[in-house]
Amino acid sequence: MDRLSTKVRGTWVISRDKEESTSACLIREGKLIEGTKVRLRRQPNNKHDMNAIAVYLGPNKIGYLPRNLASRLASPLDDGCVYEACVTKIGKHTHWDGSTYPKVSLALFQQDVNKPDKLEEILTTAKKFDGVCGVYKIYNSKERKPYID
Numbered sequence: 001m002d003r004l005s006t007k008v009r010g011t012w013v014i015s016r017d018k019e020e021s022t023s024a025c026l027i028r029e030g031k032l033i034e035g036t037k038v039r040l041r042r043q044p045n046n047k048h049d050m051n052a053i054a055v056y057l058g059p060n061k062i063g064y065l066p067r068n069l070a071s072r073l074a075s076p077l078d079d080g081c082v083y084e085a086c087v088t089k090i091g092k093h094t095h096w097d098g099s100t101y102p103k104v105s106l107a108l109f110q111q112d113v114n115k116p117d118k119l120e121e122i123l124t125t126a127k128k129f130d131g132v133c134g135v136y137k138i139y140n141s142k143e144r145k146p147y148i149d
Contacts, residue, residue, distance in 0.1 A: 005106070006105070009066050033087065042074060088107045089105035090105075
């Protein structure tokens with residue numbers, strides 16, 4: 001798989017203590033822009049979809065991958081595949097009632113971490129930024145062991 005393009009779903013969701021969605025707030029603050037790398041996180045215990053894959057920027061959930069794509073990627077992610085995700089477009093959608101919410105498009109690239117040189121590069125980079133950018137562990141869920149401790 002070379003590249004997948006998709007839109008993030010659920011960018012309109014507003015938490016109870018805020019007046020705008022997390023993704024709208026991150027866009028307004030200039031933290032979520034085209035070119036931003038985001039992280040995919042499986043949510044196998046999601047009550048609405050056991051294949052759910054959330055999209056995060058740091059600690060902030062900005063939405064989910066569409067259900068049909070999540071159903072294709074859930075098993076490979078559970079088996080240790082790594083996908084790099086990058087924001088390709090930020091737009092705005094106007095709902096029938098006049099409310100607006102962000103439209104966020106992503107490009108996904110499957111990383112080949114089974115090649116020793118690629119794995120070593122990932123580990124070296126992760127160790128360099130440990131504690132700075134929130135990289136704490138790279139975890140192989142299939143073998144149930146961390147690459148970095």
